[in-house]
Every structure is written in C-alpha cells, then in structure tokens.
Amino acid sequence: MLVLGGTTEARELAAALVGAPLRVTSSLAGRVAEPRLPAGEVRIGGFGGPEGLAAWLRAERVDAVVDATHPFAAVMSRNAAGAAAATGVPLLALRRPGWEPVAGDRWHPVASLAAAAELLPSLGRRVLLTTGRQGIGVFAHLDGLHFTARSVDPPEPPVPASLDVLLDRGPFTLDGERALLREHRIDVVVTKDSGGAATAPKLTAARELALPVVVVERPPLPDGVPVAESVGAAREWLAGLGPGW
Numbered sequence: 001m002l003v004l005g006g007t008t009e010a011r012e013l014a015a016a017l018v019g020a021p022l023r024v025t026s027s028l029a030g031r032v033a034e035p036r037l038p039a040g041e042v043r044i045g046g047f048g049g050p051e052g053l054a055a056w057l058r059a060e061r062v063d064a065v066v067d068a069t070h071p072f073a074a075v076m077s078r079n080a081a082g083a084a085a086a087t088g089v090p091l092l093a094l095r096r097p098g099w100e101p102v103a104g105d106r107w108h109p110v111a112s113l114a115a116a117a118e119l120l121p122s123l124g125r126r127v128l129l130t131t132g133r134q135g136i137g138v139f140a141h142l143d144g145l146h147f148t149a150r151s152v153d154p155p156e157p158p159v160p161a162s163l164d165v166l167l168d169r170g171p172f173t174l175d176g177e178r179a180l181l182r183e184h185r186i187d188v189v190v191t192k193d194s195g196g197a198a199t200a201p202k203l204t205a206a207r208e209l210a211l212p213v214v215v216v217e218r219p220p221l222p223d224g225v226p227v228a229e230s231v232g233a234a235r236e237w238l239a240g241l242g243p244g245w
Contacts, residue, residue, distance in 0.1 A: 001064040011039075014040050025060070067225070071193070072219065093228070106212045108212060127145055128149075177201045187212075
C-alpha cells in the first residue's frame with residue numbers, strides 16, 4: 001500500500017502498519033530539507049501528476065492508497081483521486097479535524113492566503129505568519145506591516161520588506177507561544193486551519209491577548225473520497241478491504 005505522507009498521522013499510520021504482512025511505502029513531497037521520516041520504505045519527490053501516480057500504482061501493484069498529506073496539499077489530493085479513479089485502487093483521505101473557535105476567540109475566516117493579505121491592514125501592523133514558507137510571497141506587497149514568519153526552512157523571494165524569520169517546527173508550547181507574541185509585539189496572527197495539537201497553542205495565546213487571528217480555511221477534498229479523522233479509523237477502513245489487512 002501507499003501512504004501519501006508528511007504529517008504526524010502519516011508517520012503514525014506507517015509505524016502501525018510496518019511489520020504487518022503487507023508492503024508499506026510512504027511518499028514525501030520533498031519540500032522540507034530535513035523531513036521527519038516515517039518507518040518503513042520511503043520515496044521522496046513527485047510522481048508527475050495523476051497519470052504518473054497511476055502508472056506508479058500499477059507498476060508497484062499497489063492495492064490501497066491513504067492520502068495523509070497536509071490538509072492544504074490540494075494538488076496532491078486531486079492527483080491521488082484521479083489516479084485512484086483511473087486504476088480502481090481504493091483511496092482514503094486521512095485528515096485530522098480542523099480547529100473550532102471557542103469563547104473569546106477573534107477569528108476572521110478567509111478562503112485563501114490572498115484574502116488574508118487583503119484583510120490584514122485593517123487588523124494590525126505586526127503580523128505573526130504561520131502559513132508555511134511557500135505562502136509568504138503572497139504578503140510581499142504589504143508595505144507598512146512588519147512580519148514575523150515561522151517556518152521549517154527559510155522562505156525564498158519575494159518576501160515582505162520588513163520580515164523576521166524564525167526557523168522552527170512544532171510541537172509548540174503555550175508558554176513559548178505567549179513569549180513569542182509578547183517579544184515580537186504581535187498584534188495579529190495569520191494561520192492555516194491545519195488542525196491538531198502541535199501548533200494549536202498559538203490560538204490559545206492569541207485568545208488570552210485578545211488578538212485577531214486570520215484563519216485560512218481548508219480547501220475541499222475531491223468528491224467521493226472517504227475520510228477518516230484518526231489513524232484508528234484509517235486502520236478500520238483498511239481492515240474493511242478484506243483479509244490480509
């Protein structure tokens with residue numbers, strides 16, 4: 001089977017399945033210089049669109065695919081759906097639940113990074129960006145704002161003229177997020193709705209300081225793809241495919 005990975009859930013699923021009477025290969029996009037590698041076989045890099053992925057599934061005799069990519073990896077999810085449809089290989093999307101606002105949150109949901117950039121000047125001047133290095137260029141035209149961007153690897157141009165880069169990866173602690181917001185005098189936070197506990201403390205810290213948070217909503221999954229919200233549910237789906245799972 002193939003696990004399209006890069007997330008905590010992908011690593012947990014691979015670890016749970018390695019050693020079972022089946023071959024498990026995890027595929028990583030290769031966008032992080034030093035990714036956290038899952039257990040078992042690993043391949044890094046793209047497939048060449050849905051046609052390339054379909055050819056790989058046939059050549060490797062893959063009998064199930066779990067799309068456990070990041071909730072915002074929309075292109076890979078579309079490619080997986082196309083390849084699964086072309087080959088008849090069962091496909092499951094493994095997606096952790098998104099975040100939900102609670103009392104005291106000042107969330108501003110938007111549909112895209114471009115919409116977040118358009119909204120920002122009305123909310124604050126010192127911005128914490130936690131949207132990943134590849135999206136930072138969307139904010140490059142916003143003169144007059146100061147950005148603190150946190151990412152695993154350094155961003156590439158274009159970037160905002162006033163920018164501090166923090167190279168770090170989760171999980172993050174609440175105390176650490178409180179200190180970051182105060183040290184950098186952040187008055188607005190921008191995040192994608194990644195879900196999960198690893199990066200959620202920033203939301204609590206922002207709530208405590210009554211800061212606005214611009215939340216980029218997830219892109220929809222391809223139609224017809226079943227979804228599991230946990231590794232346990234994904235394993236149940238695999239078991240339902242028949243003997244040997």
